[in-house]
Amino acid sequence: MPETPIGNSEVTDHAEPASARTDEQLMVAFASGKVEAFDELFSRYKQPVFGFFRRRLSEPSQAQADELTQETFLAVLRASSRYQPSALFRTWLYAIGFKILRAHRRKTAFRATFLGTSDRDPAIENSILADVMIRQAMGKLDRLEREILMLREFEQLGYAEIAELLNLPVNTVRSRLFRARMALRESLSASAPALSPKTLQQFEERI
Amino acid sequence: MIIATHPVSPEEVMEYLDGELSTAGAEAIRRHIDTCAECAGIADQFRAESQSLEQWNVPAIPEELDRLVHSAATEASTGKKLSNPKGIFMRAAFWSRGQWALRTVGALATLGLLLLATIPLTFNRSYPKTAMYEVAPKNLTALSVQTDQLSSQDHPAPGPPPLPSREQESKELRPVGMAAKLSSPPPSAHTQGDVISGGGGGGAHLDTFQATAPMIARTASLSITVKDFAASRANLDAILARRHGYAAELTLSTPENSGRSFNTSLRIPQAELTAATADLRTLGRVEFEKQSGEEVTQQHADLVARLKNSREEEPE
Numbered sequence: 001m002p003e004t005p006i007g008n009s010e011v012t013d014h015a016e017p018a019s020a021r022t023d024e025q026l027m028v029a030f031a032s033g034k035v036e037a038f039d040e041l042f043s044r045y046k047q048p049v050f051g052f053f054r055r056r057l058s059e060p061s062q063a064q065a066d067e068l069t070q071e072t073f074l075a076v077l078r079a080s081s082r083y084q085p086s087a088l089f090r091t092w093l094y095a096i097g098f099k100i101l102r103a104h105r106r107k108t109a110f111r112a113t114f115l116g117t118s119d120r121d122p123a124i125e126n127s128i129l130a131d132v133m134i135r136q137a138m139g140k141l142d143r144l145e146r147e148i149l150m151l152r153e154f155e156q157l158g159y160a161e162i163a164e165l166l167n168l169p170v171n172t173v174r175s176r177l178f179r180a181r182m183a184l185r186e187s188l189s190a191s192a193p194a195l196s197p198k199t200l201q202q203f204e205e206r207i
Numbered sequence: 208m209i210i211a212t213h214p215v216s217p218e219e220v221m222e223y224l225d226g227e228l229s230t231a232g233a234e235a236i237r238r239h240i241d242t243c244a245e246c247a248g249i250a251d252q253f254r255a256e257s258q259s260l261e262q263w264n265v266p267a268i269p270e271e272l273d274r275l276v277h278s279a280a281t282e283a284s285t286g287k288k289l290s291n292p293k294g295i296f297m298r299a300a301f302w303s304r305g306q307w308a309l310r311t312v313g314a315l316a317t318l319g320l321l322l323l324a325t326i327p328l329t330f331n332r333s334y335p336k337t338a339m340y341e342v343a344p345k346n347l348t349a350l351s352v353q354t355d356q357l358s359s360q361d362h363p364a365p366g367p368p369p370l371p372s373r374e375q376e377s378k379e380l381r382p383v384g385m386a387a388k389l390s391s392p393p394p395s396a397h398t399q400g401d402v403i404s405g406g407g408g409g410g411a412h413l414d415t416f417q418a419t420a421p422m423i424a425r426t427a428s429l430s431i432t433v434k435d436f437a438a439s440r441a442n443l444d445a446i447l448a449r450r451h452g453y454a455a456e457l458t459l460s461t462p463e464n465s466g467r468s469f470n471t472s473l474r475i476p477q478a479e480l481t482a483a484t485a486d487l488r489t490l491g492r493v494e495f496e497k498q499s500g501e502e503v504t505q506q507h508a509d510l511v512a513r514l515k516n517s518r519e520e521e522p523e
Contacts, residue, residue: 030284038280042273050268066269073276077283134263152225153260159227174227178218185256 023089031080038080042073045093048155049073052097055154057104068104072097091161094151098165137187145180148173213246215239220249224257422507423500425477427484433491436467443471446486450479 018026018040029037049072053065075096083092138146147166151157159177163170215236222228223236240246433439447454452475461467475483488496 030280033284035277035280035284038284039277042276042280046268046272046276047265051265054265055263065265066272069268070272070275074279077279080283131263134260153257154263159222159225174218174222178221181221181253181256185252188256188259 024085027080027083027089028085031083038077041076041089045090046073049093049097052094052155053101055150056101064104068097068100071100075100088161090155090157091164094155094157095165133188137184140187141180141183142176145176145183148177149180149184152177215243215246217249220246221253224250224253421502422504424503425480425498425500427480428495428497429484429487429493430495431487431491431493436469439490440469442490443487446483447473450475450483450486452476452479452483 018029018036021029021037021040023041023044026037026041030041046069050065050069053068054062057065057068072093076093079096083089138150141149144166148162151162151165152159157165159170159173162168162177163173166173168176219228219236220240223233223240226233228236240250431439452473454471455474456470456472458470459467460470473483484498
């Protein structure tokens with residue numbers, strides 16, 4: 001797990017390059033008016049946050065992942081004055097991402113209910129076979145277990161960070177993560193034979 | 208699978224691979240995995256699973272976002288307020304559950320108040336104010352009278368008469384009715400009365416009322432202080448007979464070292480209410496008077512419906 005020191009967020013005007021400073025130090029530096037500190041934070045997290053949305057959005061909405069990423073960083077900018085360096089920046093960042101994702105899902109569900117625009121398009125565009133397999137296998141998992149597994153595997157968050165984000169005890173995170181991995185293993189091994197020859201051809205035609 | 212006596216559980220292997228164990232704990236697991244083929248196999252499975260998940264790639268983020276976010280960061284650093292593209296909907300996304308609950312309850316309460324305020328206005332608009340009283344049914348009026356008499360024995364000549372306190376009197380007042388207080392000894396008579404008239408409850412007339420007419424239950428409350436308690440009570444009975452009313456409730460109290468009080472609820476036909484109230488005022492000095500009206504159209508409609516249903520269900 002990548003270790004990020006916290007609680008050592010004193011801002012000194014040292015000559016240390018921005019890339020050598022912790023997320024929390026950069027955030028505090030930005031609060032004191034240093035734009036390059038935020039640029040560094042953005043360059044560190046733009047791709048992970050983009051991936052966070054891409055993997056959680058259904059196919060037609062994936063094109064909006066960049067928009068949601070932008071909204072997340074704008075929300076970070078707006079809330080930067082309230083940021084407390086006692087909390088890990090990335091936990092705080094993903095918490096904002098979750099809120100934006102939930103708002104997006106609510107909006108999509110509202111449109112699907114009242115405007116009749118469905119977000120479920122059977123067409124799978126620009127997906128490679130591995131993506132499809134994993135997406136399908138992940139889709140079979142329990143919702144909470146899937147979220148824990150994704151936060152661990154893709155966002156590389158520690159158990160304690162996941163527990164804080166999802167408001168769960170760390171022990172629950174550990175046990176649910178274990179169950180998710182077991183279930184995913186079964187699901188992947190079960191889907192692998194099903195994807196051969198005919199299914200494989202179907203997927204390849206779509207690519 | 209690993210048996211129960213195995214020193215390392217699969218979950219611990221997972222924790223070790225996730226880097227969640229302390230240095231000593233991780234070292235112990237590592238040494239065990241080196242010597243245990245079964246645990247090494249489990250670790251390999253976890254690794255393979257993570258590697259397969261790594262294949263779920265996402266494309267690179269569009270480069271124009273760099274410029275957009277950088278200019279937003281520059282604006283924010285100069286103290287400029289960033290515009291919120293999503294407005295209220297995006298702000299709502301940041302509400303906590305408590306905030307959601309509070310705002311929902313607030314919105315519902317506001318809606319309820321608006322409805323309460325709008326419906327009577329809409330309803331009354333179709334009837335001129337004067338017409339409301341003209342079409343009011345010939346109902347019975349409720350009166351409650353409380354009489355209070357202070358005897359000369361209770362209050363010796365010197366000093367001011369210990370009249371019952373106003374607080375006590377107001378507590379004795381009832382929402383419907385008239386209260387009269389009679390005090391004999393002191394220089395003045397004290398009478399207190401409440402009169403209330405109701406426009407919607409006359410059972411005999413229920414079926415004859417037009418459903419569209421608003422029905423008003425009028426209530427008058429009077430508090431009267433009188434000099435002669437007995438005479439005033441007789442007068443009250445006379446007024447009641449003259450105005451075709453009846454006493455729904457009578458309460459007479461004669462507390463020690465205090466004035467006598469007589470509290471009664473009278474029901475008077477609607478047409479006689481004004482005259483009855485005027486008659487009651489002649490009993491003594493009016494200390495308090497209050498009149499109010501309540502629309503009972505809905506209650507009346509309910510009563511008519513219940514009456515109709517009951518009649519229909521009545522065995523022939």
